[in-house]
Amino acid sequence: AQKITQTQPGMFVQEKEAVTLDCTYDTSDPSYGLFWYKQPSSGEMIFLIYQGSYDQQNATEGRYSLNFQKARKSANLVISASQLGDSAMYFCAMREGPISGAGSYQLTFGKGTKLSVIP
Amino acid sequence: ETGVTQTPRHLVMGMTNKKSLKCEQHLGHNAMYWYKQSAKKPLELMFVYNFKEQTENNSVPSRFSPECPNSSHLFLHLHTLQPEDSALYLCASSQDRATRSEGYTFGSGTRLTVV
Numbered sequence: 605a606q607k608i609t610q611t612q613p614g615m616f617v618q619e620k621e622a623v624t625l626d627c628t629y630d631t632s633d634p635s636y637g638l639f640w641y642k643q644p645s646s647g648e649m650i651f652l653i654y655q656g657s658y659d660q661q662n663a664t665e666g667r668y669s670l671n672f673q674k675a676r677k678s679a680n681l682v683i684s685a686s687q688l689g690d691s692a693m694y695f696c697a698m699r700e701g702p703i704s705g706a707g708s709y710q711l712t713f714g715k716g717t718k719l720s721v722i723p
Numbered sequence: 724e725t726g727v728t729q730t731p732r733h734l735v736m737g738m739t740n741k742k743s744l745k746c747e748q749h750l751g752h753n754a755m756y757w758y759k760q761s762a763k764k765p766l767e768l769m770f771v772y773n774f775k776e777q778t779e780n781n782s783v784p785s786r787f788s789p790e791c792p793n794s795s796h797l798f799l800h801l802h803t804l805q806p807e808d809s810a811l812y813l814c815a816s817s818q819d820r821a822t823r824s825e826g827y828t829f830g831s832g833t834r835l836t837v838v
Contacts, residue, residue: 608765639826647811649829656824695766697826708754708773708817711827713766 607631608696608714616720617686624671625681625717627696635702638679639711640670643693652694655679683719691721726750729814729830736804737838744799744833746814753818755797756827757789760811772797804837811835 609628617623629638640652655663655670663670671680683690697711727748736742746755757769771779772791786808788800797814811834815827 606765637824637826641826641829647813647832647834649813649815649827651826651828654824654826699826708756708771708778710768710771710779715763715765 607712610714612717614718622684627679629698633700637699639697640681641695686721727830733834735836741802746797748816752816753794756815758813806837809837
């Protein structure tokens with residue numbers, strides 16, 4: 605079973621409108637973290653926002669917010685006031701295990717959603 | 724400059740060639756990773772290094788050989804590749820002791836084409 609599911613292969617949004625990108629996850633670990641990354645055509649993965657499993661409030665970073673619904677195991681990314689530069693692939697990822705500690709850790713990624721912003 | 728630099732950006736190689744991908748980070752991170760990104764597939768973790776020691780080999784074929792001479796540099800040596808190995812190869816690094824809410828820092832990737 606997939607640990608991260610992004611059901612929208614592609615999305616279109618009008619410039620200046622808001623858009624929601626879906627992400628559901630599957631884990632039995634009570635401690636986990638959820639990430640969203642943006643990948644423009646240049647290839648680099650850019651970190652956008654993080655939500656910890658114990659965080660009481662939804663994360664926000666500028667125009668990005670994360671709609672975290674723990675019981676539904678969903679972590680949707682909301683982009684407000686879309687800009688042309690937001691056109692890119694967006695990936696949801698999960699880290700299973702505690703937030704702090706020594707050593708490396710693995711991120712599991714979804715297949716991504718291609719967002720196209722229309723002028 | 725992202726902090727994680729990958730070279731070359733593009734590589735075309737024949738199936739009998741030997742080539743190497745290079746990754747360098749100046750962020751003081753101690754963990755480094757190789758991921759493979761193929762079209763329409765999730766990113767696949769290949770190798771993980773922590774303090775220069777390999778801690779994960781995700782059932783990667785032996786035609787891919789990683790090397791981590793120090794915490795700042797990571798290589799992926801390639802030999803006798805197959806056309807299905809064509810993909811974007813992404814290097815990433817992370818802090819090992821800081822809060823893990825920072826995630827990884829990625830490089831821009833090497834676009835590999837095997838002909």
